[in-house]
Amino acid sequence: MSETPKKVENLKKITLMVEAGKTAEMMNLTPQPVSYAFIFGIGKEGLTPFEYELVDKAVGDTVAISVLHEETGTFFEHIALPLTGDMPERLHVRATIDQVETPEGREVIQAMASLSGDCGCGCGGHGPGTTGCGGGSCESHGQGGCGC
Secondary structure, X not given: OOOOOOEOOOOOEEEEEEEEEOOOOOOOOOOOOEEEEEEOOOOOOOOOHHHHHHOOOEOOOEEEEEEEHHHHHHHHOOOOXXXXXXXXXXXXXXXXXXXXEOOXXXXXXXXXXXXXXXXXXXXXXXXXXXXOOOOOOOOXXXXXXXXX
């Protein structure tokens, strides 16, 4: 009897294998699929639009999304995907659910605390984001200060 794959649920630690690119076919903003983990459902306003894409997905499922550059901040909110290179006008992301785990209590508390932080660099950042300085978030918040 095979085990049913674990599904994405609130307050679970989700590990994704993420690829991003300038087109849906060319994932050139990540050198290879990159592992990224976060606590699902802790956003200040509830689920982010990105998290809604993951609802009821299970380990092994893949989502492919496309979002305009100016909408990335509101689409991903506090979820800072590990992207390299210049942001294109339209960002294409392919995310495969690698793991769904129950986080330790301290992991949930740390994730929630990072949402209320302010890097103090003047960029207006309140925790990690995808828009960079001047766009309302600070990429390196919580990792030794602002990288502005």
